[in-house]
Amino acid sequence: MKKIQLESKSERKGSEGHKSLPEEVLNNIKASPDLGLFKCVQCGMCTSTCPGARHTDYDPREMVKRVLENDRDVIFDDKIWNCFYCYTCQSICPSGNSACEVNQILRQMAIKEGSGVKKIDSFTTYGDSFFEFGMGSIPSAFFDDMVRDVGTGYLDLKINLDDIRSDLGLGSYIMKGESLKEVGDILDGTLFKDRLEEIKKHKKQNK
Amino acid sequence: MKDNSLSKASKEAPITSKPRVGVFLCHCGGNISDKIDMEKLKDSLDATVIEEFENLCSINGRKLIRDNIIQNKLERVVVAACSPITHEKTFQNYMTPLNPYLMEMANLREQCSWVHSDGERATDKAISLVNAAVERVKYSQPLDPVLRKTRKSALVVGGGISGITAALSLAKQGIKTCIVEEKPTVGGSMVQVGKVFSPEKMAEECAMCLLNPIVNEAVQHKNIKILTNTRLKKAERRAGNFNLLLEKEPKGVIEDRCISCGSCANVCPVKVPDSWNEGMTIRKAIYKSFPQAVPDMYTIDDENCKKCGKCQEACRMDAIDLQMETEIIPLTVGSVIIATGHKTFNMEKRPEYGYNRYPDVVTQMELARIMGVNGPTNGKLQKPSSGEVPERVVMIQCVGSRDEKPDGRRYCSKVCCMVAMKHANIIKSHYPDTEVIICYTDMRTPGMYEKYYKYGQSNGVKFIRGRPGEVVDKNGTLIVRVEDTLEKTPLEVETDLVVLSTAMEPSPGTVEVSEKLNVGLTEELFVKEKHPKMKPVSTDIKGIYVCGTAQGPKDITDSIVQANAASSKVSELMNGGLESEPFIAEMDRSKCNLCGKCRDVCKYKAIYIPADSVHVDPISCNGCGACISVCESGAVSIRGQSDEAMLAMISGMLENKREKEVRILAFLDDVGYVSADNMGINKVECPDSIRIIKISSINRLTPEHILHAFKEGADGIILGEYPDNPMYQKSQEKVELLRDELVKNGIDPKRLAFYKVYIPYFRGLAKKFRNFDRIIKCIESKT
Numbered sequence: 001m002k003k004i005q006l007e008s009k010s011e012r013k014g015s016e017g018h019k020s021l022p023e024e025v026l027n028n029i030k031a032s033p034d035l036g037l038f039k040c041v042q043c044g045m046c047t048s049t050c051p052g053a054r055h056t057d058y059d060p061r062e063m064v065k066r067v068l069e070n071d072r073d074v075i076f077d078d079k080i081w082n083c084f085y086c087y088t089c090q091s092i093c094p095s096g097n098s099a100c101e102v103n104q105i106l107r108q109m110a111i112k113e114g115s116g117v118k119k120i121d122s123f124t125t126y127g128d129s130f131f132e133f134g135m136g137s138i139p140s141a142f143f144d145d146m147v148r149d150v151g152t153g154y155l156d157l158k159i160n161l162d163d164i165r166s167d168l169g170l171g172s173y174i175m176k177g178e179s180l181k182e183v184g185d186i187l188d189g190t191l192f193k194d195r196l197e198e199i200k201k202h203k204k205q206n207k
Numbered sequence: 208m209k210d211n212s213l214s215k216a217s218k219e220a221p222i223t224s225k226p227r228v229g230v231f232l233c234h235c236g237g238n239i240s241d242k243i244d245m246e247k248l249k250d251s252l253d254a255t256v257i258e259e260f261e262n263l264c265s266i267n268g269r270k271l272i273r274d275n276i277i278q279n280k281l282e283r284v285v286v287a288a289c290s291p292i293t294h295e296k297t298f299q300n301y302m303t304p305l306n307p308y309l310m311e312m313a314n315l316r317e318q319c320s321w322v323h324s325d326g327e328r329a330t331d332k333a334i335s336l337v338n339a340a341v342e343r344v345k346y347s348q349p350l351d352p353v354l355r356k357t358r359k360s361a362l363v364v365g366g367g368i369s370g371i372t373a374a375l376s377l378a379k380q381g382i383k384t385c386i387v388e389e390k391p392t393v394g395g396s397m398v399q400v401g402k403v404f405s406p407e408k409m410a411e412e413c414a415m416c417l418l419n420p421i422v423n424e425a426v427q428h429k430n431i432k433i434l435t436n437t438r439l440k441k442a443e444r445r446a447g448n449f450n451l452l453l454e455k456e457p458k459g460v461i462e463d464r465c466i467s468c469g470s471c472a473n474v475c476p477v478k479v480p481d482s483w484n485e486g487m488t489i490r491k492a493i494y495k496s497f498p499q500a501v502p503d504m505y506t507i508d509d510e511n512c513k514k515c516g517k518c519q520e521a522c523r524m525d526a527i528d529l530q531m532e533t534e535i536i537p538l539t540v541g542s543v544i545i546a547t548g549h550k551t552f553n554m555e556k557r558p559e560y561g562y563n564r565y566p567d568v569v570t571q572m573e574l575a576r577i578m579g580v581n582g583p584t585n586g587k588l589q590k591p592s593s594g595e596v597p598e599r600v601v602m603i604q605c606v607g608s609r610d611e612k613p614d615g616r617r618y619c620s621k622v623c624c625m626v627a628m629k630h631a632n633i634i635k636s637h638y639p640d641t642e643v644i645i646c647y648t649d650m651r652t653p654g655m656y657e658k659y660y661k662y663g664q665s666n667g668v669k670f671i672r673g674r675p676g677e678v679v680d681k682n683g684t685l686i687v688r689v690e691d692t693l694e695k696t697p698l699e700v701e702t703d704l705v706v707l708s709t710a711m712e713p714s715p716g717t718v719e720v721s722e723k724l725n726v727g728l729t730e731e732l733f734v735k736e737k738h739p740k741m742k743p744v745s746t747d748i749k750g751i752y753v754c755g756t757a758q759g760p761k762d763i764t765d766s767i768v769q770a771n772a773a774s775s776k777v778s779e780l781m782n783g784g785l786e787s788e789p790f791i792a793e794m795d796r797s798k799c800n801l802c803g804k805c806r807d808v809c810k811y812k813a814i815y816i817p818a819d820s821v822h823v824d825p826i827s828c829n830g831c832g833a834c835i836s837v838c839e840s841g842a843v844s845i846r847g848q849s850d851e852a853m854l855a856m857i858s859g860m861l862e863n864k865r866e867k868e869v870r871i872l873a874f875l876d877d878v879g880y881v882s883a884d885n886m887g888i889n890k891v892e893c894p895d896s897i898r899i900i901k902i903s904s905i906n907r908l909t910p911e912h913i914l915h916a917f918k919e920g921a922d923g924i925i926l927g928e929y930p931d932n933p934m935y936q937k938s939q940e941k942v943e944l945l946r947d948e949l950v951k952n953g954i955d956p957k958r959l960a961f962y963k964v965y966i967p968y969f970r971g972l973a974k975k976f977r978n979f980d981r982i983i984k985c986i987e988s989k990t
Contacts, residue, residue, distance in 0.1 A: 036611065039611070041609075041648055041649075042648075042692055043605075043648040043673065043674035043692070044672075044673035044674055044689065044690030044691075044692040045673075045674040045675070045676045045690075046676075047673075047676075047690035047692075047697050048673060048674070048675055048676035048677070048688045048689045048690045048697060048698075049559075049676030049677055049688060050697070053690070053697045054697060059690070059695060059697075061690060061692060062695055088676075092559070092676055093612075094605070094609060094610040094611055094612060094615060094674070095611055096611040096612075
């Protein structure tokens with residue numbers, strides 16, 4: 001049988017580290033000031049319209065419930081990585097809650113704890129392209145998936161992009177020289193590069 | 208020229224410069240005299256007569272006071288005893304032949320001897336309390352309580368079940384009542400719903416069969432007049448009565464002549480959707496809503512009529528008059544009951560459920576019409592798209608209600624669960640093969656209705672716990688997307704009929720009528736009760752009451768209960784008359800420049816300016832004094848609370864202040880004063896610096912009073928008011944203004960404190976007094 005145990009007052013009032021999960025979520029910088037997490041009545045409207053829930057075993061209502069129950073295991077649950085941030089749950093919630101926002105905070109916690117890093121490491125190549133081209137672009141590792149989803153035309157487009165652009169009278173879209181350096185400096189100055197390295201380090205360790 | 212119409216008493220005893228004052232000190236059987244040095248108190252006072260007595264409230268006390276008034280020709284009396292809350296009425300009765308309002312009480316028990324442990328300090332405080340009362344009473348005026356009889360007639364706005372019930376109850380008590388209804392027929396939503404149910408009977412009954420006898424009784428009652436197609440156009444308040452103008456739209460048909468044969472409708476070429484059937488059928492421009500409609504006559508819908516005259520030709524009774532004009536009907540009544548009903552949520556705000564897009568998505572009201580024997584299908588359950596009996600019906604609860612989205616309604620609409628259960632049970636009993644699924648978040652079946660819920664479950668109605676997110680059409684089949692939150696699985700429920708349980712909203716008529724009558728509305732635009740618990744049918748305005756869904760979501764039973772409550776309140780008013788304290792605003796018309804600011808500031812709508820002079824409705828005014836603050840020409844005063852009396856009392860409280868002594872004046876409203884009394888009753892120690900003055904509201908205070916108090920030696924002032932009164936916001940603004948005034952005069956604004964008061968929270972008040980006393984002493988020590 002599941003038990004809800006009494007916490008001592010010091011535990012409840014304790015320092016940052018002892019904050020309950022729902023409080024931690026609400027105090028997170030990503031949480032909207034009026035996030036109605038405590039107002040959730042478990043009506044399930046979010047799940048009923050969630051495309052993630054339709055195709056996977058992700059359940060935004062259940063995720064919110066686990067947060068409210070102070071179940072920290074939810075942070076390490078693989079299911080939370082099936083939300084794709086369409087925000088339908090937020091737009092429909094009659095209680096002013098946003099499962100999507102809660103999800104983002106949980107994922108950030110998972111990344112901080114290390115377990116979420118492997119979920120995002122394939123995205124590091126996006127980061128690399130910022131330094132390389134001065135802009136985001138779909139990494140070559142994803143090309144096979146794109147061809148499967150979009151068709152072989154995708155590969156044609158990729159290969160012939162420069163020609164197509166010049167036919168249209170457009171120049172290269174890749175940044176060069178000063179501009180590229182500037183983008184790099186911004187990403188460096190905002191510690192984006194450090195974060196990228198951090199994630200890559202995890203990637204190597206896990207291999 | 209003063210408006211003296213209310214007080215005959217003021218002519219009897221003019222204010223003399225040095226009136227003969229008698230002071231009567233009560234020992235209260237030791238409650239006061241054990242703590243306070245009565246000899247010292249007696250010696251410190253200056254009055255014509257000073258007497259003390261063991262128990263002033265006894266019969267012998269009465270004799271002592273009355274004998275002294277007569278023998279010593281006293282003109283004013285001060286009774287220094289307990290709290291006026293306890294015995295003011297008693298002592299007012301002891302004053303004869305003096306006017307009862309020429310007596311002032313000093314509260315020596317609750318607010319002095321019971322809250323101080325040090326006898327010497329308590330005595331000092333008692334001296335200043337009695338002194339203040341003596342100074343004040345010199346300026347007291349003889350007054351009469353305000354008495355008013357209202358007319359024995361009433362207007363009921365709205366001819367639904369609530370309005371009819373209320374009107375019938377009034378009529379049976381001999382009160383002439385007029386019902387106005389904007390639609391061509393009375394009956395309201397109840398006749399539309401077809402069936403009703405009660406938790407006692409596990410059966411659905413015919414609504415019309417229940418309502419019809421009541422409507423007939425109302426129609427035939429000699430005290431009731433029913434005006435259909437009529438609206439309230441204008442309303443004005445005069446001395447407890449209401450002067451009203453009603454606007455009767457032309458019906459195009461002469462009521463006494465029409466025999467309701469229907470030959471006019473047969474020839475009418477105009478076809479429009481019939482709103483009585485929720486637009487599911489067609490009617491003509493000349494029509495009768497339904498066969499049993501009351502009044503039993505045809506009406507022309509002016510909006511759609513082409514004035515072709517065919518009906519006129521067809522009518523053998525010569526009842527049709529296409530030139531009929533709008534009629535204005537004046538009416539004066541003693542009371543008004545608002546019974547303007549509700550409307551349902553606009554489904555365009557919830558496009559995700561496909562209403563208007565899919566013909567087989569309907570509301571509960573439309574389902575009621577479909578299943579009504581006088582409805583579009585003669586009572587057969589059919590899908591609107593094909594006319595087939597649905598194999599499965601899915602009902603969606605809380606559509607628009609319990610919804611915090613901007614266009615949603617935050618409250619629970621209270622009846623939808625029961626309405627869904629009713630329709631589910633009707634379907635199950637007539638079409639056992641049709642499956643009914645109710646998607647709910649919580650089933651709310653309060654009280655005995657739980658029995659009906661269980662009955663539905665045993666009838667095979669199915670339930671899914673989850674709120675559907677959308678309804679979609681997949682290859683001609685409707686699909687309801689919902690999560691079964693108990694099974695933890697997202698579901699797609701195939702169905703061929705979806706029924707939406709929509710929220711109840713205030714009707715446009717409710718808002719319109721409330722505006723015309725100046726009645727306050729809630730945040731959700733329902734009519735606001737004076738107190739949601741204690742005064743559930745009264746509005747902010749005396750003489751106007753509310754019942755039915757105009758006040759909030761409720762079912763038929765609750766509406767009837769409330770309608771009867773409202774009518775008994777009206778009859779209370781008419782039989783008992785109105786009596787209120789005479790402390791009301793008084794206008795000096797020679798000073799008034801008719802700027803209207805007093806009228807605009809008054810939330811009680813007590814002030815009106817009919818032509819070229821300003822009037823105060825004595826019943827509505829509660830003497831808060833907000834009008835004084837806005838009157839630039841100084842034409843307003845509060846009867847019995849004159850500035851002179853206030854200033855004299857302040858001076859009296861601060862007289863004989865010793866060096867280094869701290870004195871704080873506390874101005875408290877009625878609630879605050881009772882709270883302060885509770886400190887005494889519970890023997891909660893209070894700083895002896897505090898001197899309490901009772902006022903009607905903080906709005907009564909002017910900068911002059913405050914500055915006067917500081918000039919006379921006050922070290923601090925604390926203001927206390929109960930926050931749940933209509934003028935509270937003005938009070939807060941007043942405090943800011945007073946603080947600004949202090950700054951302008953070089954007085955530390957920290958010396959003025961403001962505090963919300965509640966009767967049970969007297970310990971909080973005591974704490975506030977102690978803290979403020981400490982703050983003031985701290986400021987004093989620094990200067």
